[in-house]
Amino acid sequence: MSAKSGRLPPAERPYHHGDLRRVLTDAALKLAEEGGPEAVSVREAARRAGVSAGAPFRHFESRHALMTAVAEEAQRRFRAEIERALAGAPADDPLQRFRKLGLAYLRWAMKNPAHFEIISSGRHFDHDAAAALSHDNAELVALTERTLAEASEKGQLKPADLKQVQIAGRALVYGFARMNVDGHFPRWGVARGEAGRMAEAVIDLFIKGIAKTA
Amino acid sequence: MSAKSGRLPPAERPYHHGDLRRVLTDAALKLAEEGGPEAVSVREAARRAGVSAGAPFRHFESRHALMTAVAEEAQRRFRAEIERALAGAPADDPLQRFRKLGLAYLRWAMKNPAHFEIISSGRHFDHDAAAALSHDNAELVALTERTLAEASEKGQLKPADLKQVQIAGRALVYGFARMNVDGHFPRWGVARGEAGRMAEAVIDLFIKGIAKTA
DNA sequence: ATGAGTATGTAATCAATGATTACATGGAGG
């Protein structure tokens, strides 16, 4: 695919890139990792891909569109990681699965702060143009709802408005992840390794609050 | 002060502005309100102040420095509003004050999304250069800690690790505010007016979880 | 008062970036 034009010197890149769209997306993902969402620039991505500054606009209408592709890929990875983590959880203990869900969520968010920010802040891309992302996200939301409902049906929860519990849980986890991403912890005198344990403690505190055995 | 130079035509602005720093900060605050933090540009602030594009740099080392001033003013307003709201709360019921604290926090955050984002995201300004902001913030943190401790001393709380409760509460409220700022609610099918009631419900759910009477 | 020194504003300029346009290249299919 890339060595089709034999008459060109092998060191030269062929005129057509092959899969520039993907290469640009990957470069942008890396730029975000390195310097945060603001550090993603079309030109720098083009530079890293070894193409001209105008080339990316053949594949992305605008910088926003590039960020949308970045967000979709990040969300895909996020979902995959969550589901991978959940695979090793006991199927007959929904509350335990709910806990694992929260932990996996936080672990990924803390390990990939820039990507987490991109997919969650809604400021970096156009949500309406990201159908795949919306789907992946809805899938995760449905997963937590289902898990919580199962826990309730199995009698693992105190009587409560499940919708409210769902939102509170989401706010709690999202807030914790955000506090990490937004740099609150260092200013609170929370060491880097400590945040992980605190995440677990906070989740357990929440679960103890909604579980029946409390 | 502004009409000192009598020989100039009255319609003309005097060469020296008077309080350009403040005017620029106000313009930037308004720009943020209108188009979010990214919409704040040094040049547009200068334009609105009626000065040249280079003038702001006499007062702010960089755009970041301007944003720092914006953040300090926003944080000042935030703190003032919280304390104002808390003034009308019963002094002898710390748990009730804790609730009011959370509600006032969310009300301000939802009413001033851009300013809230600026002061809380840590990405828009230099925290180390914002001593006043750090002080105001620390003051609010201390206030909630004190209130929670009082509630505990008065026997209003279940036995628990207060530090963990503090962090969980903060994560919950911050997460909810962030979900609003980050545009999660419309995508969840939550109407605009509904968010306010949900905020109250979530706070009450949390308080019921930590209160003794539960 | 008055002249020196400084604070504050202007104009011109630079580099980086997002975006557009005209043109070049070459792969795919009749």
Place this chain on the structure above:
DNA sequence: CCTCCATGTAATCATTGATTACATACTCAT
């Protein structure tokens, strides 16, 4: 083989953050 079209390049523009040389006027010591 030749045409069409997807994809890349080069040149260009407007906007923005930032710097520099210069202009203005406020302040303060004498």
